[in-house]
Amino acid sequence: MRYLFLINPHSGSGKGMAVWQKIHHYLASQQIDYRYVFSMYPGHPRELAAQCGQRRPAIDCLVVIGGDGTLHEAFSGLLMTEAPSCPIAYIPAGTGNDFARGYRISTKPLVALQQILNNRQPHSINVGCYRDQNAEEAGIFLNNFGIGFDAAIVHATNHSRAKEWLNHHHLGTFSYIFKAVHVLFTQPAFELRVACQGKEKVFPRAFLAIASNHPYIGGGICVAPDQRIDVRQLELVVVEKRGWLSLLGAMLAFASGRITSSSSAHVFRDSQLSYRIRPAQYGQIDGEEPGRRVFSLELTCRDYPVWQEPLAK
Ligand SMILES: Nc1ncnc2c1ncn2[C@@H]1O[C@H](COP(=O)(O)OP(=O)(O)OP(=O)(O)O)[C@@H](O)[C@H]1O
16 A cells, blocks of 8 residues: 555644654655655645645555645545545544544544455545535535534634634633634624425524534534444535524533434435525534625535544444
8 A cells, every 4th residue: 555644734733744744654654655745835735636646656545634624625626636546534634623633533543544444445534525506616514514614613603813812722622712702792694595305494583504524613612413434425504593592502501412302403414405594604524714795505425535544433
């Protein structure tokens, strides 16, 4: 096997570089055929991954070291090319690491590396695909596509001047909770129309809509407990803003990983979902922001090979 390591040294406020140093030290002491490349700027992981098929000598597996955003870009790059699918593997080095949770990859770099080196067959995972007819834009999501509450928190947190400092001092969760409380009181309701399995449902006062590819969001919150990354299906959870008390209850259920059992929540599950949202809202796609806008989404599924043995349950 010939591996290409793609590293975002800045992910997780510098964790990417620290993880790579550990991995590099180990690889250099073994008989392993590998190359490596650093991503230098936002968007670079996508470009580097898109060139994988043309590399000579050919590579058998692209190993990404970074956070969920870097992994998302690498998958997008691989899926953009017509070349035969190059299997991917992942060593988490971000702050949230939700994909690693969803696929069961260790957050200990050398254990995650062994999951790759000991692997013997490709594992097929589901990748969520979206087409926004409104913005004439298409893309993928590995973790989730959120609109409303969670996306407004991502926006507030990403633009917080204290983010770097809090992450550096392992206080990122506090920043997230603080922003969540603020958004809870300021985020207005919006209209959502969902079409699923031939039926349309209208929510005049939706508060959040999260489509998930595996159970986790926001650094380990369980938002879709029945969702599995190896099943060709997506889960959309919609929460309504009925009144302050029920909304507060729903958000507490969200924070404690029980949102799907809240009476304000509605769950839709299928390999194809469409929904429209008005007026303009914040969105988040695997933690990155597509901007505040009106959405008209069609979600579908496709599969992709991962070269990594998941940890035992
Ligand atoms: N050399 C670089 N300098 C700055 N940004 C980069 C570089 N390489 C990649 N990026 C961009 O950094 C963004 C965020 O990366 P990523 O999500 O992996 O890290 P993170 O935000 O620290 O982790 P998490 O998403 O878990 O919080 C990605 O959009 C990626 O394109």
